[in-house]
Amino acid sequence: MSLEVEGADEAQTEAVTKNLVFTAAERLFALHGFQNVSVRDITAEAGVNLASVNYHFGSKDALLFEIFRRRTTELNRERARLLHEANDRHGGKPPVREILAALFIPPLRWMAPENDRRISLQFLIRARSEGTEEIRTVLRTDVTHLRRFSDALTAARPDLPDVEVYWRLHFVLGMLHNNRFSEFDRMNALADGRMGEGDTAALLERMLDFAEAGFIR
Amino acid sequence: MSLEVEGADEAQTEAVTKNLVFTAAERLFALHGFQNVSVRDITAEAGVNLASVNYHFGSKDALLFEIFRRRTTELNRERARLLHEANDRHGGKPPVREILAALFIPPLRWMAPENDRRISLQFLIRARSEGTEEIRTVLRTDVTHLRRFSDALTAARPDLPDVEVYWRLHFVLGMLHNNRFSEFDRMNALADGRMGEGDTAALLERMLDFAEAGFIR
């Protein structure tokens, strides 16, 4: 249940322009939202020609979709691997806290201040609520990914009815997805800046404490 | 800790056209988002003239802001009243569960299927994440409203450090705000439709159980 970084980058490939567009778009979408960023904004930020978006991605929608698909896949893969490891560690039946940790750790790793995936997480959170119709498709595939976790939780708490598990997982995900910056900043203002955003390890423990309590009860 | 409806409508006033625009806009914004709804969509839905929005509200932004301001005020007032009643009932020091109930009950009341404020809640949740710059101003005033609750929670759990209370309140709010339909539908698909959205009274108890557990622990 550690936050230490691991894994290496995939081979970043081919067309520089395509990558420039991808990165600039992800960043701008994350910061200002899909609708508030024009193709012209993106290409200007990337320092490439206006037509690049349509040439390399087909359309603005397709660009959004591709970013979303890639980041979602990466996040889900990290989560699945952690869950798998937790299974190995506990003979296929990990306790609630370990399951939740597999869910929490990847986004928290990304959220770490020095991590360049911070913006990717911000993008994902935003895309989730402003999504295109096509993105809802991906979110539906996400369900099959979530099932791994609901199944694990059901196994860890066989006394709980299925529906109860789904609800609590729903609550936990809400808690997790609410970690967008604006909401955090509001709470931090309330706390006079003493909430200490930097310490993601402490945040993980806090979140696990809270979520586990709701699950164990 | 009941969900029974109460209170009467305020005097709905003056210009019919203004109200028609207000209602149509709230509905369309809630369903499709601010950016995806044009002034022409709104006036068509309301059955009024295109110029009505600018005449009665000044601009599209101002219209969004006015809807948001009114609904936020209403929600906050309901919450504040419930908190006040809880204070009266417990000599100024209500237990955690009662404080959380004051936070949860108003939006859950609105969310009830037969309630015509259902769309207002959907609007509020959406506006919170797609907000204009001006809306962030209202959210900052919201902080002073939240403080009532963080203060009450601190009083109920004097052994907990302030910061801990803020974090847990942050988690609870995330859990609450995630009750948008899309997220709920995703979980409900996972549960093969057995999550029973209709029964808001049961949902309230479930949410209180979960949140209280995280707070008491």
Add this chain to the structure above:
DNA sequence: GCCAGTTTCATACGGTCGTAAGACTGCCCT
């Protein structure tokens, strides 16, 4: 050195958007 391909470039098209301007309508007050 030239050709086929891929990629980049400048530019323009059609469309939608928010907003403003000005004419028009109905109603109240004196």
Add this chain to the structure above:
DNA sequence: AGGGCAGTCTTACGACCGTATGAAACTGGC
């Protein structure tokens, strides 16, 4: 009777948007 006015209507302007087009530049293979 008529003037003032709040409200409604039609229409249009200027801006910005996503995308398509065709020419230009670049690339590696022969």
